[in-house]
Amino acid sequence: MTAALILGSAALGGTAGAAEPKPSGRSCTENADTGAVVCYSSLEKALAAAGGGIERSNTRAAAAATAYTLAILFKDFNYYGESRVIWNYSGCPTWAGANLTGGWDNVVSSVKVYNSCRLTLWTGQGNGTGVSFTSHTPDVGWINDQASSYDVA
Numbered sequence: 001m002t003a004a005l006i007l008g009s010a011a012l013g014g015t016a017g018a019a020e021p022k023p024s025g026r027s028c029t030e031n032a033d034t035g036a037v038v039c040y041s042s043l044e045k046a047l048a049a050a051g052g053g054i055e056r057s058n059t060r061a062a063a064a065a066t067a068y069t070l071a072i073l074f075k076d077f078n079y080y081g082e083s084r085v086i087w088n089y090s091g092c093p094t095w096a097g098a099n100l101t102g103g104w105d106n107v108v109s110s111v112k113v114y115n116s117c118r119l120t121l122w123t124g125q126g127n128g129t130g131v132s133f134t135s136h137t138p139d140v141g142w143i144n145d146q147a148s149s150y151d152v153a
């Protein structure tokens with residue numbers, strides 16, 4: 001019997017192509033404007049509340065209450081494991097940053113970056129050595145499991 005059901009191919013917003021995030025673990029959203037954190041059982045559910053993980057057009061003035069996904073931090077390589085979705089209502093280049101605490105210190109291994117943002121991971125809390133990312137990166141390289149804070153701009 002071949003009763004395969006193809007359920008996973010529905011386009012999310014239809015703009016970002018083949019590399020949409022996998023719902024691979026608990027995911028928390030972090031409002032970059034307020035610092036408010038809300039956690040969900042999956043990345044898919046978190047993204048539904050935090051911009052959908054899609055690239056917006058440049059006509060953002062038309063939608064004042066649109067949530068923008070700025071970046072996603074993942075604890076494991078290749079966008080697996082627990083994730084942290086950073087979002088706001090204005091997109092980039094609004095600066096935002098936070099220390100990585102509560103189980104997030106020295107664990108980030110892959111990142112996704114959206115909407116022309118630049119994500120920087122830092123070895124210290126607001127200091128140290130940083131490395132910046134402007135696109136989805138399945139392996140953050142030398143800073144793997146060494147990031148203690150981030151900023152996005």
Ligand SMILES: [Ca+2]
Nearest residue numbers: 075107108109
């Ligand atoms: Ca890791």
